Amino acid sequence: xxxxxxxxxxxxxxxxxxxxxxxxxxxxxxxxxxxxxxxxxxxxxxxxxxxxxxxxxxxxxxxxxxxxxxxxxxxxxxxxxxxxxxxxxxxxxxxxxxxxxxxxxxxxxxxxxxxxxxxxxxxxxxxxxxxxxxxxxxxxxxxxxxxxxxxxxxxxxxxxxxxxxxxxxxxxxxxxxxxxxxxxxxxxxxxxxxxxxxxxxxxxxxxxxxxxxxxxxxxxxxxxxxxxxxxxxxxxxxxxxxxxxxxxxxxxxxxxxxxxxxxxxxxxxxxxxxxxxxxxxxxxxxxxxx
Amino acid sequence: xxxxxxxxxxxxxxxxxxxxxxxxxxxxxxxxxxxxxxxxxxxxxxxxxxxxxxxxxxxxxxxxxxxxxxxxxxxxxxxxxxxxxxxxxxxxxxxxxxxxxxxxxxxxxxxxxxxxxxxxxxxxxxxxxxxxxxxxxxxxxxxxxxxxxxxxxxxxxxxxxxxxxxxxxxxxxxxxxxxxxxxxxxxxxxxxxxxxxxxxxxxxxxxxxxxxxxxxxxxxxxxxx
Numbered sequence: 158x159x160x161x162x163x164x165x166x167x168x169x170x171x172x173x174x175x176x177x178x179x180x181x182x183x184x185x186x187x188x189x190x191x192x193x194x195x196x197x198x199x200x201x202x203x204x205x206x207x208x209x210x211x212x213x214x215x216x217x218x219x220x221x222x223x224x225x226x227x228x229x230x231x232x233x234x235x236x237x238x239x240x241x242x243x244x245x246x247x248x249x250x251x252x253x254x255x256x257x258x259x260x261x262x263x264x265x266x267x268x269x270x271x272x273x274x275x276x277x278x279x280x281x282x283x284x285x286x287x288x289x290x291x292x293x294x295x296x297x298x299x300x301x302x303x304x305x306x307x308x309x310x311x312x313x314x315x316x317x318x319x320x321x322x323x324x325x326x327x328x329x330x331x332x333x334x335x336x337x338x339x340x341x342x343x344x345x346x347x348x349x350x351x352x353x354x355x356x357x358x359x360x361x362x363x364x365x366x367x368x369x370x371x372x373x374x375x376x377x378x379x380x381x382x383x384x385x386x387x388x389x390x391x392x393x394x395x396x397x398x399x400x401x402x403x404x405x406x407x408x409x410x411x412x413x414x415x416x417x418x419x420x421x422x423x424x425x426x427x428x429x430x431x432x433x434x435x436x437x438x439x440x441x442x443x444x445x446x447x
Numbered sequence: 448x449x450x451x452x453x454x455x456x457x458x459x460x461x462x463x464x465x466x467x468x469x470x471x472x473x474x475x476x477x478x479x480x481x482x483x484x485x486x487x488x489x490x491x492x493x494x495x496x497x498x499x500x501x502x503x504x505x506x507x508x509x510x511x512x513x514x515x516x517x518x519x520x521x522x523x524x525x526x527x528x529x530x531x532x533x534x535x536x537x538x539x540x541x542x543x544x545x546x547x548x549x550x551x552x553x554x555x556x557x558x559x560x561x562x563x564x565x566x567x568x569x570x571x572x573x574x575x576x577x578x579x580x581x582x583x584x585x586x587x588x589x590x591x592x593x594x595x596x597x598x599x600x601x602x603x604x605x606x607x608x609x610x611x612x613x614x615x616x617x618x619x620x621x622x623x624x625x626x627x628x629x630x631x632x633x634x635x636x637x638x639x640x641x642x643x644x645x646x647x648x649x650x651x652x653x654x655x656x657x658x659x660x661x662x663x664x665x666x667x668x669x670x671x672x
Contacts, residue, residue: 160552353539355536358522358525359530359536360530361523361553363522
């Protein structure tokens with residue numbers, strides 16, 4: 158504790174030795190962390206979107222006219238493992254839904270003398286049990302035809318997984334780049350101060366004492382970069398949300414506060430951890446004469 | 448305090464700096480090590496500080512064997528030594544006071560005591576008025592005295608001064624010698640190397656060791672304080 162101010166002053170001094178290079182490291186780290194936040198943000202939104210759409214996974218089961226009591230069939234479907242919810246959509250509701258989809262073009266339905274739509278069961282299911290549920294419902298007596306939206310759901314799932322892989326790759330790339338930048342900067346600082354370090358060693362200073370200002374500087378630069386990236390990503394989120402809600406309000410994005418809090422916490426934690434790790438790596442790989 | 452038995456020092460280029468030296472320095476002793484340039488005086492101090500290690504023989508400083516593998520313990524040993532380097536080794540861009548404090552920051556000395564020790568040491572070397580002056584703005588003699596203040600401020604058990612009067616004029620050299628001589632204490636052993644033998648005639652109660660071509664012999668055994 159007695160050396161707190163000394164360590165801070167030393168860190169500032171080391172920063173000043175190579176001000177321009179350290180400033181570039183600082184802004185470079187901030188930019189890298191900002192890009193990381195962008196990818197993680199998109200990944201987070203797409204995961205949430207995929208999750209929400211998974212909840213909407215459903216199949217439509219059409220039954221033939223011989224079925225006297227559709228409610229009995231509904232109860233049978235409800236018992237199937239993997240089925241979350243079953244609802245009977247009658248002919249009128251089916252037509253009304255199509256009218257909504259067609260919008261201004263819905264007049265075309267008036268050309269039919271009779272309602273062309275059939276009643277069906279709307280079955281919400283667990284996506285991972287789509288195949289057995291599909292097979293079981295198809296095999297039920299009275300069921301004519303079963304339709305599923307698997308293609309769309311699987312496409313979304315694939316995009317989400319691709320973004321997840323991309324996210325991991327970007328995290329790895331950012332981590333390595335930041336570690337290299339910070340450790341290189343620390344090694345440069347140590348090299349420039351090697352005479353002072355040698356003197357301290359000759360006076361008997363332990364490694365922890367000698368290294369601490371360098372580790373502190375690496376931490377402060379990376380964490381500072383993290384703070385700058387957090388500020389910019391917050392501005393971007395605020396701008397983005399105001400644009401989204403104004404133009405395409407139906408996109409199921411997570412609440413703004415949740416995204417801001419999540420990304421800010423992530424960025425600050427990652428920058429702090431990378432700062433400490435990068436500095437320790439730089440200190441441990443620098444060549445100091447004992 | 449120091450026990451050396453048949454210690455030799457051979458550098459990596461094959462140069463033999465010290466040959467089978469035997470030395471026994473007791474706590475509180477004040478020792479002048481004299482000899483011409485290149486005789487092995489600095490090599491002897493380097494061994495005592497754990498900067499170099501014996502190629503043969505055994506060396507103990509404050510009961511700590513000086514061995515290459517004992518890096519951590521050697522660093523700890525140095526904390527009990529007050530070194531005055533030939534080239535001063537002051538840290539540039541810091542004031543005289545900051546340099547003196549630098550020798551104590553990592554020691555178990557409370558902050559307040561550390562500052563008192565540093566200021567007292569600067570008073571002893573007559574530089575209290577230069578405490579806040581950057582060391583690069585000090586004269587040669589003043590820088591030398593700051594280096595001495597840094598060595599003594601932490602109250603070490605052993606002071607090792609390597610050619611502290613080199614490059615100084617006679618008056619300044621005598622001042623530095625007096626200064627070091629006045630730091631002798633029953634708890635502080637002092638070893639000073641010099642090739643200027645005419646400077647030490649006044650200190651008859653100090654021990655005198657002569658180093659020549661890597662061999663040493665004790666010319667005079669002084670009284671302990």
